[in-house]
Amino acid sequence: MISKTIKGNSTETIIKEIDEATSDGFKPTLAIVFLSIKQDREAVSKVLDDKGIQIFGATTAGEFIDGDIEEGSIVIMLLDINHEYFKLLFLETGEQSTFENAKQLGSEGKNTFKNPAFIIVSGWLSKDGENIVEGITEGSGGEVTIFGGMAGDDMFLTGPIAFTHGKSSAKGLIGLIIDEDKIEINGIATCGWKPVGTTKTITKSEGNVVYTIDDKPALDMIMKYLGVEYDFDTGKEIVTQIGAYYPLQMERENVAPVMRTAMLANREDRSLICAGNVPQGSKIKFSLPPDFDAIETVIEECKQLKDEYQQEADALIMFSCISRHLSFGILMSEEISQVQKVWNAPMVGFFTYGEFGKSKTGKHEFHNNTCCIVALKEK
Missing domain, CATH: 2.40.10 (Thrombin, subunit H)
Structure with a gap:
């Protein structure tokens, strides 16, 4: 599986970056899209859809790509993952509750793959973080891999959005269901706070x-x-x-x-x-307010994950709480770049309003003030 990361401050720039990334014959099937609420997500989605690329997207409270932090921009990871190895499902809280939607997502995953893993993004559903994890777990019939984040909106706190082509909502839940028999997925939720x-x-x-x-x-x-x-x-x-x-x-x-x-x-x-x-x-x-020791803790736990479970990665996705950015300040770029260097693979991510993942000693659950890193590798 090949992954390439691109970034830009406008739809026009993204079009050029996609053309350049695919000029060597690279044919992506999936785009992980994280962008500022100020950007035209519908225009970006149309560009990708016109090229036959499926979209897993979220608005952000800041974006990052590899070791660089962006603000007000668009960052995208393009993946040439086999269509048979993944499925996207978008649901919106309305007639059904968030828990019922999450349960449906879990059930769909189990019906699609024998061993499904879930990478998720939700909109403005901070009261439902635990319900999302519990719903997916119940729907899939037991403990499964769940990592992701709640979308952001540049700290306006009015309505972060989850989206895919033709669908977007502040109450949306989008799940990227991946076949773990074909794609190795490992991750960790870590914070370093004392x-x-x-x-x-x-x-x-x-x-x-x-x-x-x-x-x-x-x-x-x-x-x-x-x-x-x-x-x-x-x-x-x-x-x-x-x-x-x-x-x-x-x-x-x-x-x-x-x-x-x-x-x-x-x-x-x-x-x-x-x-x-x-x-x-x-x-x-x-x-306690964080210091450099907190960053070292995060990096060390990522190294342990690599050594014990996944030594190589084709792609990295990070979901990091906006509160970490506010408290770490300029040190935040150090954490992001050092985590990326652990696997030395393309990485895309964004600052979230909540995180989903599994800590070293816990289960998959909803977090705040946490960094969740996910490593993917085709088997």
Whole structure:
């Protein structure tokens, strides 16, 4: 399987890049398309569809290709994967719930391949992250490979979109179902964040809204404990300070903690709105702001994945939380480039509003503040 990555700041540039990439006889069948919400995704989709290339797409909160970070652009990975080895399915939450859609996706995968793997992108469905994983797992009849991310919208927080040719929606779920008997897929969800302080309890929550921690208003608790300020006039400090630098770590027995990002705050009831469910009764710790050690942890876990499971890759896809970009700053490019060098294969990715994947000691689940890397290799 051959993969080639291209990028551009306009549809016209992408047309030229596709023509150049295919000038040597390369005939891609699938395009992984990650682009800014400001770009004309319908025009880009038409260009690819006219060439007979299927589309797995998402809007982003920033894009990257190989070791380079882009903003407001279009990045594409072109793959010449055999049509018989994959299937695309696009579903939209509406008459059916997100869980029912995800269950349908899982069932379709099992009916199509004996051993299906799922690479997924969802739209603005942050309350349904766990439902997506549970639905796919139930539909496919057991634990299966699931990696992916929630689309972004350049931090406008109004409606990130999942799309394919002729279909797009902020409530969309697109699944790239791959035959694991033909394509080797391995991945890992890793973050490197270090916990700090004593274990605390979520004493009141509903879905992704946390009302109290140790019976104290959640916002007041985290502001006092971490010494951060919340600017209610701009409404943005909760994202850049608490969400990016101080994610919550939900503790579990014998497995890695799962991260939860505080995206917004309610000034009236002092609650935190997280990018994923935080069940009442959960045990949590706060996190230290990241340093270079966090990057080294991510790189080391990728190296372990390579050594133990997949020494070579034809293509790499990365889903990295936008909060990592906000907190790491210029160090983010170091993490991306170093991960790409682990396999030295073409890589495409984007900054997400949530990630799907399996940690070193956990199961496939929904994450925040996490880097999910997927390696693919034709058998």
